[in-house]
Amino acid sequence: MAASANYWYIAIQYIAKMMVITYVAFVVLGVLCIGLQYWAIKSRKDPPIGNNPTFLKFQRGYFAAYFLAVVADWLQGPYLYRLYSYYNFMEDQIAVLYVCGFASTVILGTWAPIAADRFGRKKLCFMFTIVYSLACFFKLSRNYGVLIMGRILGGVATSLLFSSFEAWYVHEHIETHDFPKEWIPVTFAKAGVWNGILAIVAGVVANFLAEWCGLGPVAPFMLSIPCLIISGIIVMTQWQENYGTQSVTLVKSCGTGLRTVFSELRIFMIGVIASLFESVMYIVIFIWTPVLIKGGPSLGITFSSFMVCIMIGSAANQILVTEKVQSYNLLLVSVGMALLANIICIPTTNPDDPNRNLSFLALLIYQISVGIYFPSMGFLRIKIIPDAHRTSVMNWFRVPLNIIACFVLMLLHNSSFRHGNYLIFIITSGLLTFALLLSWQFVSMVKTDSDLQNGSTSENDSSVSSA
Missing domain, CATH: 1.20.1250.20 (MFS general substrate transporter like domains)
Incomplete structure (x- = not known):
């Protein structure tokens, strides 16, 4: 009994030490990141462009839907493997689930841009929110076949996320609003910075739900669903349809x-x-x-x-x-x-x-x-x-x-x-x-x-x- 108690005491001490290291590393890295980002901004030598009020309003309309979509994606990153292990699947079974997601991404990755051009980019962006919501919903099941289907749907959604949204924006920027092409990198640069910030925040929120609130590893996936629904509503009500110019x-x-x-x-x-x-x-x-x-x-x-x-x-x-x-x-x-x-x-x-x-x-x-x-x-x-x-x-x-x-x-x-x-x-x-x-x-x-x-x-x- 004494040996067993001593083992658990050592294990708890080690886990606590690892958790402290994790939080300290996060704070130190965060401070370093803020310093480097400030230095990077100060080192820019290009004059500011893209400050037109109409352009900024158009940007905000795009970001409103896009950022909700990427937040839903980032929320799932920390606890995907943990969720499958929580359902008592072995590491090799979890590997198969990941492979199904990767395979569906590569199969659909080639088709997605062409489908967006042909059927409409707005429709494909809305389809992304539906498909990814279903993929998240399937995470509630402990059935291995259902989880495989969820991973396949997740791969399909990922292909749509990284093709349809950007294609819709570029077309609207140039063809509909006739803004200068030189302003496109301004939007994507902002998107890149905020994408990183939102990923960091998503990790903290997922941690809060899964560990601090004790809701388990499925909680971040459930939070993704309302984010996706709101993103889909914005796409359908605020965006207009556009298509590719070439077949x-x-x-x-x-x-x-x-x-x-x-x-x-x-x-x-x-x-x-x-x-x-x-x-x-x-x-x-x-x-x-x-x-x-x-x-x-x-x-x-x-x-x-x-x-x-x-x-x-x-x-x-x-x-x-x-x-x-x-x-x-x-x-x-x-x-x-x-x-x-x-x-x-x-x-x-x-x-x-x-x-x-x-x-x-x-x-x-x-x-x-x-x-x-x-x-x-x-x-x-x-x-x-x-x-x-x-x-x-x-x-x-x-x-x-x-x-x-x-x-x-x-x-x-x-x-x-x-x-x-x-x-x-x-x-x-x-x-x-x-x-x-x-x-x-x-x-x-x-x-x-x-x-x-x-x-x-x-x-x-x-x-x-x-x-």
Whole structure:
């Protein structure tokens, strides 16, 4: 009895220590983020644009629906894995649920932009709110088949979120209101900053509902539903319908994109680097919860800390770009940081001697690398991939991205992987090593290319959204 009591005392002490570390890290990172964001704003050298009252009113109408949609999405991030484990599903069963979501995203990702052009972007935005609400509602069920259906619907909704809303805005901005094209990055830059802030707030709110109020991991999903309903009401009552100007079939779009991929080595290399880096990102989205959950951290606060780190990386990117550091060099730095973080996670996630505090630190470093990566990659995509074919080209590279992520997660069915997440990190480190070598070769190839020298700050900001 005494030995048992001593064990529980040590366990409670460890959990309390991990929770304290989580909250302290969140506060420290938050202060650092505010400082860097302020520095980034002060370092901007472009004159302010887009202050027209009519434009600002149009912006607010778009943000009202879009921000509610992304808040609903972010609320689900911290507790998705926890919800499935709360329903007593094993890690390999949870991996299958994640794979179903990824697979539906890649299958529908190519179709969604074309469907939005053909059937109407407003309709697709409204359809997103309905489909995602159903996906959240299905989380109430403990039936595995129903949960799989919920994940598939979630993948469909994600495809719509990241295609229809932005397409609707661009069309209204140019065709309906005839605002200057130069003002589009202003909106997307604001959206990027507020997206990060709302993600942080969503993590805290999810933590409050699930842990502080004791409502359990399903509570954030239920809160997402009213956010989605209100977003849908705004879309249907305040937005007007618009359509694509050209009728493009799926086969023609895919064929054109494939030809563009192999038309230039730079396009092929940037796509492969993106596939490798972002497939690891998808794997980390799954793996961070089982890596840290036994240490007893507050998952919502941990998620918010990750989002703060992404904003830190994004602010650092903007500051360095202002100081004339080129985006291709920042891409190399981001891949290198991600590789370092994943290598650290190999020994710290060994089931025989886990070190969750060091794993937590490594994952924070990884999220900073993600914050640096997306604006850099977005800028390079804009400069390298022709605008007319950018969507179809990136759709081709999303295929290997999702295949890699799904394949690695399905390895959790293998008994040698099931209880050793460090084996997963060995694979992700290998993928990032290949990405780093390609990035190094890419930098050597393009560093003398004047077309890839950083332009204005606003141009780099717009890439955050497009990424």
